[in-house]
Amino acid sequence: MVVVILAGMIGVGKSTVAEAIGEHLGSQVFFESVDDNRILELFYRDKKRWAFTLQVYFLNTRFRSIKAALRHKDNVLDRSIYEDALFTRINYEEGNISDVEMDTYLHLLDNMMVVIEETEKGRPDLLVYLHGSFDTIMHRIRKRGREYEQSPELVDYLKHLHAGYANWIKEYDKSPVLIIDIDRYDIERSDDKAAVLRMVDGKLSELSSEFSDPPK
Numbered sequence: 001m002v003v004v005i006l007a008g009m010i011g012v013g014k015s016t017v018a019e020a021i022g023e024h025l026g027s028q029v030f031f032e033s034v035d036d037n038r039i040l041e042l043f044y045r046d047k048k049r050w051a052f053t054l055q056v057y058f059l060n061t062r063f064r065s066i067k068a069a070l071r072h073k074d075n076v077l078d079r080s081i082y083e084d085a086l087f088t089r090i091n092y093e094e095g096n097i098s099d100v101e102m103d104t105y106l107h108l109l110d111n112m113m114v115v116i117e118e119t120e121k122g123r124p125d126l127l128v129y130l131h132g133s134f135d136t137i138m139h140r141i142r143k144r145g146r147e148y149e150q151s152p153e154l155v156d157y158l159k160h161l162h163a164g165y166a167n168w169i170k171e172y173d174k175s176p177v178l179i180i181d182i183d184r185y186d187i188e189r190s191d192d193k194a195a196v197l198r199m200v201d202g203k204l205s206e207l208s209s210e211f212s213d214p215p216k
């Protein structure tokens with residue numbers, strides 16, 4: 001049983017890579033659909049009013065997904081609960097979330113983490129972190145063309161988030177990590193996609209041999 005989670009900046013391509021890994025490993029993929037997420041649009045229109053509500057919404061849906069993923073067999077998640085606190089922190093730093101809201105969020109998250117760690121598996125096997133330069137990411141966000149992500153006023157928020165990710169990945173310690181540079185590998189090209197899947201296979205087999213090594 002293998003649980004792989006994806007992480008990385010908005011627009012970096014997590015859903016596409018999650019789908020490719022899921023297909024390759026024969027795993028179920030948990031996508032967070034944003035098409036029916038009304039709060040997301042409200043948030044992009046008025047961050048101060050909706051940031052906390054949006055974070056609680058995502059926390060709840062990610063909690064549900066990670067519990068389900070850790071309970072069943074082979075699964076891939078396109079974004080996970082481990083990463084959402086970064087969005088909350090950035091929104092706190094931007095003044096969109098108050099001290100009291102931040103504290104409430106962190107207590108809620110702590111409680112949820114206890115439940116997650118108490119599941120039989122406890123944590124994912126691998127985090128695949130997609131890293132890209134700010135320019136590449138902006139290019140992808142524009143190309144994807146989701147209306148609420150296009151406002152020129154969002155650039156500072158996206159820069160802040162991009163810088164936040166660099167610290168977040170250094171501190172992440174819930175599972176082993178595989179970093180993929182999207183400036184180098186474009187999953188839409190078949191040879192790059194094959195190379196990415198080989199890296200995932202390589203990492204998973206390295207981890208499973210470490211796991212099965214007899215103790216010395």
Ligand SMILES: Nc1ncnc2c1ncn2[C@@H]1O[C@H](COP(=O)(O)OP(=O)(O)OP(=O)(O)O)[C@@H](O)[C@H]1O
Pocket residue numbers: 008009010011012013014015016032034040054055058078079084087088149
């Ligand atoms: N916790 C969160 N707080 C604020 N916004 C969030 C949070 N989680 C996701 N989002 C926003 O929701 C949208 C998520 O879209 P989606 O799930 O397609 O992910 P993405 O990061 O844009 O995708 P991909 O890496 O697959 O290109 C993005 O605008 C993202 O910023």
